Amino acid sequence: MTVSVVLACAIVLPGLWTARSFLLALVWAAIIAVAAWPIYRRFVAAFPKRRTETPAAALFTLLTGLVVLLPLAYGAVVALVGDYTPTQ
Numbered sequence: 001m002t003v004s005v006v007l008a009c010a011i012v013l014p015g016l017w018t019a020r021s022f023l024l025a026l027v028w029a030a031i032i033a034v035a036a037w038p039i040y041r042r043f044v045a046a047f048p049k050r051r052t053e054t055p056a057a058a059l060f061t062l063l064t065g066l067v068v069l070l071p072l073a074y075g076a077v078v079a080l081v082g083d084y085t086p087t088q
Helices: 003-046 054-081
Strands: none
Touching (some): 003 054
């Protein structure tokens, strides 16, 4: 082994060890990013042509977050409150 391979392993392995608790979240983030890419490209094409895609990217990020978080929040509320039906 060369010195550069040993040094690369000495840098990469502790980084992976540190990130091991985040790996599942990173994998899911990558899956969502790959799945949303074609939708994002169509979304950006619907906006008027500007110098940057920043407004479209910000709006798409907000909408994607809402699509992911609103059902989770609804599920949490239903789980905490239960099947509450007010009686008259």
